[in-house]
Amino acid sequence: MKFATLDNGRPDGTLLLVSRDLRSVAPAQGARTLQEALERWDDLEPGLADQYRELNEGRCKQAEPLNPTALMAVLPRSYQFLDGSAFLAHNHILSEAWGFERRTETQPPLMYQGLSDHFYPASGSVPFRSIDDGIDFEAEYGVIVDRVPLGTAAAGALPQVKLIVLLNDWSLRAFGPGEMKGGFGFLHAKPPSSMSAIAITPDELGNAWRDGRVSLPLHVHLNGELFGRPDGSQMSYGFGDLIAHAATTRNLCAATVIGSGTVSNFDARSVGSACIAERQALERVATGKVLTAYLRSGDRVRIEALDSVGRSVFGSFEQKVEVLD
Numbered sequence: 001m002k003f004a005t006l007d008n009g010r011p012d013g014t015l016l017l018v019s020r021d022l023r024s025v026a027p028a029q030g031a032r033t034l035q036e037a038l039e040r041w042d043d044l045e046p047g048l049a050d051q052y053r054e055l056n057e058g059r060c061k062q063a064e065p066l067n068p069t070a071l072m073a074v075l076p077r078s079y080q081f082l083d084g085s086a087f088l089a090h091n092h093i094l095s096e097a098w099g100f101e102r103r104t105e106t107q108p109p110l111m112y113q114g115l116s117d118h119f120y121p122a123s124g125s126v127p128f129r130s131i132d133d134g135i136d137f138e139a140e141y142g143v144i145v146d147r148v149p150l151g152t153a154a155a156g157a158l159p160q161v162k163l164i165v166l167l168n169d170w171s172l173r174a175f176g177p178g179e180m181k182g183g184f185g186f187l188h189a190k191p192p193s194s195m196s197a198i199a200i201t202p203d204e205l206g207n208a209w210r211d212g213r214v215s216l217p218l219h220v221h222l223n224g225e226l227f228g229r230p231d232g233s234q235m236s237y238g239f240g241d242l243i244a245h246a247a248t249t250r251n252l253c254a255a256t257v258i259g260s261g262t263v264s265n266f267d268a269r270s271v272g273s274a275c276i277a278e279r280q281a282l283e284r285v286a287t288g289k290v291l292t293a294y295l296r297s298g299d300r301v302r303i304e305a306l307d308s309v310g311r312s313v314f315g316s317f318e319q320k321v322e323v324l325d
Contacts, residue, residue: 001052001201003163005034005072007121013072017048018198019055019063022315026055026062034075034144034199038254041146041162068315073119073195074165075144075255081116081193082246083140083169083259084109088236090264090278097281109237109245112186114169116257120194122315125322126170128191128295134173135295135321137222139274139303141214141232142167142259143239144199148252157243158212160252164205166196166218166314167259168303173277173294193259196314208307212238216313218263220274221302227279228272230265232305274303297323 004025005013012033016025029051030044031037037044054060085091086109095102103110120126128135144163152160175189202209208216215233219226237245242258263274269286273279280290295301304316 003199007072024063025066026060071197074199078116080256081114084111084242085261086235086237087264089266094281097284115192118192122197123318125320127322130325136171136276137301138169138262139218140167140260146254148247150251152247154240154244157240163199165199168194198314212240216305230263295321
């Protein structure tokens, strides 16, 4: 199934089912919001699946054309957003350039607790305070789970994944080093993230959902030019590992969002990157200096995952940086 959320003027919007080809939508039966649907997933899923089938077959009487500009983030706010760093390639590239600790798969994944009271929509302007804050995008995959009990092991975690999304985990790089050195976690370095307008159930990916990984490249464009197309299959820790890590000391409530961290590949020099900081690290190693600047007002970021025949899976991010100073 595919879902979206219509902006109805209320914080959580109205839940919609979306046809597989992303052309039609209809109000979801049985749940007003995605939060409600996830809290009652076992009860509602059969009826939603029937309605989704009718929508794809053209038999849904409430169907209307999809209007991307009328959509919010598919989950406009959540009780919890936990973002990992599941691609060791990203860590290794940055460590080579800047001397960070080089991590291995024998260590637990890194994870921080991010803002969850608001996710920016996939289209439109995103506000920032100043270009001096080092504005960067970070394209990544994410999953949304139903309730996960404390102590759930990685092997038992993947069935709790109900939906998959795209995330743009915006970063303010000027704050990161100081906050990491303080040892108390991110605050100013991590403003609200953006979430795709479309969420999908794992079965929609077919064999591109393997071992708790989305095995599709993310196509990232900056101001109309291809910036990178790293593949999600190279996660060093799968989403099962990330969920289990998050649930080590706590229950995860329904609609908890788990992010993969920046999608990154070890052959980044050829496939490109999903954030500016990684490209800067590659430039520093190759030339001894940084050539690519962080984002400025008016810059446009496009992020999209395409399936094996070139169809958009989650819709696309079409976002414009708006600097307020």
